[in-house]
Amino acid sequence: MSLRRTIRQTLTIARRDFTATVLTPTFLLFLLAPVMMIAFGTLGGVGAQSIVGSDEGLRMVVIAPPEQAGTLKEVDSQLRTLFSPKSELRPPELILEAPAGDPGAQARSMLNSGDDTAAVLYGPLNRPEILHVQRGWSEAQYLAQLAEQSLRAQKAGGAAPMSTPTRTLVSHSPVSSSGRGQAASIGVFGIFFLTLFLSGQAVGTMAEERSNKVIEILAAAIPLESVFFGKLIGMFGAAVLFVLFWATILVNAAQFLPVQITGDFTGVGAAVGMPAYPLLFIAYFTMAYMLLGAVFLSIGAQTNTQRELQMLSLPITIFQMTMFAFSLGAANNPGSWLAFAAEAFPFSSPFAMIGRAGNSADIWPHLIALGWQALWVAITVTVGARLFRRGVLKSGSPPFWKRRRATIDTSVN
Incomplete structure (x- = not known):
């Protein structure tokens, strides 16, 4: 009898506090608090992005003679297949420019022109010179590989693919340790x-x-x-x-999330x-x-x-x-x-x-x-x-x- 009475008294207090908390306008604000947190976080992220600056609009430039333009474009297209179309690591646009006078001075003028040029490559492909700004390190690395693969393509007689791969998506049910x-x-x-x-x-x-x-x-x-x-x-x-x-x-x-996002949680x-x-x-x-x-x-x-x-x-x-x-x-x-x-x-x-x-x-x-x-x-x-x-x-x-x-x-x- 004492245990039943204790349980009844406990539940009475619980019901009293629950109704006093839930049946108030303040609880509605409490329910919507995550919305406010997300809104403030989004505004903060947008503000931080505007301060830091976006990588959109960056470009890479290769100063090369017209006879190398075809090979460079073909190799660039092949290298870009290594990146997902929506990946943030995907290299920016590649611009091909013909040499005009001193290529070194031309490259420096491009970097100082204020048009968001991240990196510029000039010179022969076996000894390329690459100039880049502080945030253009990855673009400089990409241009180095572009020169390497273009030189190999020239020695091979062309940049056409030599193999035709077959890609098959295989799903696996066991969950890995990771x-x-x-x-x-x-x-x-x-x-x-x-x-x-x-x-x-x-x-x-x-x-x-x-x-x-x-x-x-x-x-x-x-x-x-x-x-x-x-x-x-x-x-x-x-x-x-x-x-x-x-x-x-x-x-x-x-249910409305893209397949790319939900697919990341399959493993x-x-x-x-x-x-x-x-x-x-x-x-x-x-x-x-x-x-x-x-x-x-x-x-x-x-x-x-x-x-x-x-x-x-x-x-x-x-x-x-x-x-x-x-x-x-x-x-x-x-x-x-x-x-x-x-x-x-x-x-x-x-x-x-x-x-x-x-x-x-x-x-x-x-x-x-x-x-x-x-x-x-x-x-x-x-x-x-x-x-x-x-x-x-x-x-x-x-x-x-x-x-x-x-x-x-x-x-x-």
Whole structure:
């Protein structure tokens, strides 16, 4: 009967906090916050690109006599097949110019003309001279190869292809080790990003209840452990709503992505396979949110002012970044002592274990890890509730060392 009552009280607090969070205009802004982040990031990228400058409009120039123009054009066309048509590494336009007087002076005048000439080649093909600007290093390398291959073509009697290759696209189903490593890193980053964005709101929850004196009423009617668990579950419900909202948008938007983009992820796959990996991702996101949320809830409950609450934002972010770096290092070194330490430490365990799911096909370690993490959620909430009861509400039994001292003092009197 007591357990049922505790569960009912916890769910009552959870429902109260969930509705108080979701049924407000502010939550709509919270849902749309990623749109604002993407917009600001896009504007920043456009501004940075305009400051740095674009490589579009660059050109390469070869100063060569007209009798070499045909060979140079043919070799240039062949070399360009090494680059994808949409690749950013594709060389810029090649311009052929006939010599006019001093080729060296002609080349320098082209570079100083202000028409975005990246590199200029002149002289005989067996000893070419290449002048280039600071950002024209790759164009200079390309012109060097152009001269080399053109000279070979001249000695061979022409630049016509000597072979006719047959290209066949072969699809392979097994996921490579690099694909498993990518899946592990993506899982670690995904959980980190979600918890970084969502769990921080737990810090100010108890501070708000303290400022409006509601916590004293709740503590008088409900055990503080139920209050802490209820608030944690309520905030997690709001986080789940956020994740479902954006997951629905991203899944539907992925159908309109070009094949070139989706094809880059065909070799990425987790070792545990489907549907175990997404289920484990959900489970570990839940545990990561509960663990970090419980820590932040307990820390925020000890603050007295809004300034103290704001000062906690930096240490909390550093703690989350440390757990992320710890777990990412474990995901990149499976089976090492670093991986074992990250998997055993409770607050990095969810991140490290989703990385393990990407690298290893074993399922049984995840069952142990989820139980271990759930135990630490209960421990963190219990410790946080007791610290709040003793430090803020000034109630509850004293610590064991003070109890022993009080017993000795009583017996002496």
